[in-house]
Amino acid sequence: MLVSRRSRVASLAACATILLATSACGNDKAEEKSAQQVRLYGTDGNMLNSYPAELKERANLVDGMKGTTPLTPLPEDFKSRLRSVDPALTDYLYSAETYDAVVIGVLAAQLAGSTDPAAIAKQIIGVTNNGQRCEDPASCLALARAGQDIEYRSVSLTRAGFTDKGEPATASYATLTFDGQQINDGKTEFVGAGTESAASTKAPPKPRKQPAGGKDDQEPLVLGGLLPKTGDLAISYAPMAAGAALAIQEVNAAGGALGKPVTWLDGDDGTNPEVAKATVAKHVADGVSLIIGAGASGISREVLPDVVKAGKILFSPCNTDASLTDVEDKGLYFRTAPPDSLQGRALADVILRDGSQKISIVARKDSYGEGLQATVRDELQKAGIAEDRIKLLTYDPPADAKAAPVDFAGGAKEIKDFGADAVLVIGFGESAQVIRALADSGVQIVH
Structure with missing residues (x-):
């Protein structure tokens, strides 16, 4: 179950731990000291095998850290295909969601018989609902070319299709644990969330059958990347890039869309609004119909007005900010990642x-961090944790790679004074500075 029982919380008590320490003056006589212990928790932005490297020589601080991420059990065949694109791949976070976002966008264009973003957008939700089931680009494209309604199911989209808002009706989450500075797959647990009844039942426009001979009087379909090659979220770039590359490769091996190969134009969101806006402007100038990204929810929120003004589609594989469900998008924003109301x-x-009985929730100050922070707080309170036993803290993420690292010394002292026994860190690569500051404050991180 996702919702904890109140009785379970009430029956658990926090305890102080007595440790032996030698004095700093060189006296080797042992003395008793009370040490505050905390357990660390993370989220999809930092529960990656690449995250410990952000702590450099103190990477062992993450050992024992637990967290959740939207993740479906990935078939070994899919992982193998991803590694054929990127042999150095060590993480798979949002690889499936990126793969599916690209494939869904291509299928929608084929069903629309057009590269016009407005026509493609009207088909996207329908691609995932109420048609003939298909599970790979080749079989789905064959049905679409024949003018057949389809219901796409694949690696991240397994139980139900999209809601009327253009996001998954159901989701799978994994509970991950760091052990030996790596995610211990043997400790990973999966749990489902959402309801299949939330999937859209609206019929899309009638599919357009591809003309005889396989050629269509259309320009090639062009997709553009808006993924975090640089910036605080760059630690998650590799699996998303591999997912996009694999999807384009398999789509084109199956004949492409509208009788022509699909073109992919790379692009960086920089985990920075200015970088992302410049990439969007270039994609618009280059005739991109559908933009895959952005990485961070806050970046998508910043660039969405530009995308909508240009009449393009923004399709993110990893935005989880729940407030994006109702963002003003003129029907041009979609995501394969589930909203944080579920996470x-x-x-x-x-x-x-x-x-845990006294919990501090530390979040980067943006729509993703503060949105998930508020959701977790509400869920903890529903489970019986009193308001005065939850402490919320935020920090300003660095503006760019040249900015000074996050200084969380003051926040770490607040957490220590509060007496927290659990600290949830909601952030990206920069959140490693929060963990460093906690350790430097004298808080003992439980491994």
């Missing part, structure tokens, strides 16, 4: 299962 419940359950 918040999973996170609260993971924290409470360990018996």
Whole structure:
């Protein structure tokens, strides 16, 4: 179950730990000291095998850290295909969601018989609902070319299709654990969320059958990347890039869209609004119909007005900010990642299962961090944790790679004074500075 039982919380008590330490003056006489212990928790922005490297020589601080991420059990065949694109791949976070976003966009263009973004957008939700089931680009494209309604199911989209808002009706979450500075796959647990009844039942426009001979009087379909090659979220770039590359490769091996190969134009969102806006402007000038990204929810929120003004589609594989569900988008924004209204419940359950009684939630100050922070707080309170036993803190993420690292010394002292026994860190690569500051403040991180 995702929602913890109140009785379970009430029956668990926090305890102080007595440690022996030698004095700093060189006296080797052992003395008793009370040490505050905390358990660390993370989210999809930092629960990656690449994250410990952000702590450099103190990477061992993450050992024992738990967290959640939207993740479906990935077939070994899919992982193998991803590694054929990027042999150095060590993480798979949002690889499936990126793959599916590209394939869904291509299928929608084929069904629309057009590269016009407005026509493609009207088909995207329908691609995932109420048609003939298909599970790979080749079979789905064959049906679409024949003018057949389809219901696409694949690696991230397994149980139900999109809602009327253009996002998954159901989701799968994984509980991950760092062990030996790597995610221990043997400890990973999966849990489902959402309801299949939330999937859209609206019929899309009638599909357009591809003309005889396989050629269509259209320019090639062009997709543009808006993924975090640089910036705080760059630690998650490799699996998303591999997912996009694999999808384009398999789509084109199956004949492409509208009788022509699909073109992919790379692009960086920089985890920075200015970088992302410049990339969007270039994609618009280059005739891109559909933009895959952005990485961070806050970046998508910043660039969406530009995308909508240009009449293009923004399709993110990893935006989870729940407030984006109702963003003003003129029907041009979609995502394959589930909203954090679902992840918040999973996170609260993971924290409470360990018996935590005083919880600090530290978040980067943006729509993703503060949105998920508020959701987890609400779920903890529903489970019986009193308001005065939850402490919320935020930090300003660096503006760019040249900016000074996050200084969280003051926040770490607040957490220590509060007496937290659990700290949830909601952030990207820069959040490693929060963990460093906690350790430097004298808080003992439980491994």
